[in-house]
Amino acid sequence: MLERILGRKEFRYKCSQCGKTHVGSPSFAYRYPTYYFDVPEDEREKRVRATEDLCQIDPSSDEDGDATIYCIRVILEIPIKGAKEPFTWGVWVTQSKESFEKYVDTFDEDQSSQSSFGWLPVTMPFYKSSEAGAPFEHLECDVHWGSPGQRPKACLWESEHPLAVDQRSGISWQKASEMANLISGCQ
Numbered sequence: 001m002l003e004r005i006l007g008r009k010e011f012r013y014k015c016s017q018c019g020k021t022h023v024g025s026p027s028f029a030y031r032y033p034t035y036y037f038d039v040p041e042d043e044r045e046k047r048v049r050a051t052e053d054l055c056q057i058d059p060s061s062d063e064d065g066d067a068t069i070y071c072i073r074v075i076l077e078i079p080i081k082g083a084k085e086p087f088t089w090g091v092w093v094t095q096s097k098e099s100f101e102k103y104v105d106t107f108d109e110d111q112s113s114q115s116s117f118g119w120l121p122v123t124m125p126f127y128k129s130s131e132a133g134a135p136f137e138h139l140e141c142d143v144h145w146g147s148p149g150q151r152p153k154a155c156l157w158e159s160e161h162p163l164a165v166d167q168r169s170g171i172s173w174q175k176a177s178e179m180a181n182l183i184s185g186c187q
């Protein structure tokens with residue numbers, strides 16, 4: 001086991017956009033949950049309360065009052081086989097009203113003994129199997145909260161969905177390079 005850990009290398013890949021070799025495991029994050037973009041722009045100010053970690057979206061006036069959406073930003077780690085650090089996605093998961101309120105109330109405290117249930121809408125390229133315009137797939141996950149300043153980590157429930165398989169089994173160096181190359185905003 002120790003040998004396996006000691007043998008892990010810093011991830012690096014050759015960038016197809018700038019031609020340089022980028023060092024360090026890739027990390028990509030979404031600034032808002034996907035539901036944010038379902039709210040018409042001129043209603044966002046009124047219906048959305050968002051920070052970098054929290055997002056509450058109130059229903060439109062013609063929707064049911066219980067349709068409020070509560071999301072928190074979490075880290076989804078996908079191990080890269082043979083690499084020191086995982087490929088990480090900064091994604092949003094939905095929370096129950098109770099979990100969300102507890103998360104907000106204890107945000108500045110050590111939350112590392114806490115966890116909650118969440119739904120992850122699969123918005124990432126490579127993992128989306130829903131067609132354009134179709135609703136996103138949602139995967140069940142356990143969300144393990146962190147200590148102050150540390151985002152929670154999402155652990156997907158065991159399933160045959162490619163994202164759950166990759167989180168469980170890890171991805172190859174090659175696949176991580178291809179993914180990084182295709183989503184990188186590098187110029």
Ligand SMILES: [Zn+2]
Pocket residue numbers: 015016017018019020022186187
């Ligand atoms: Zn580059």
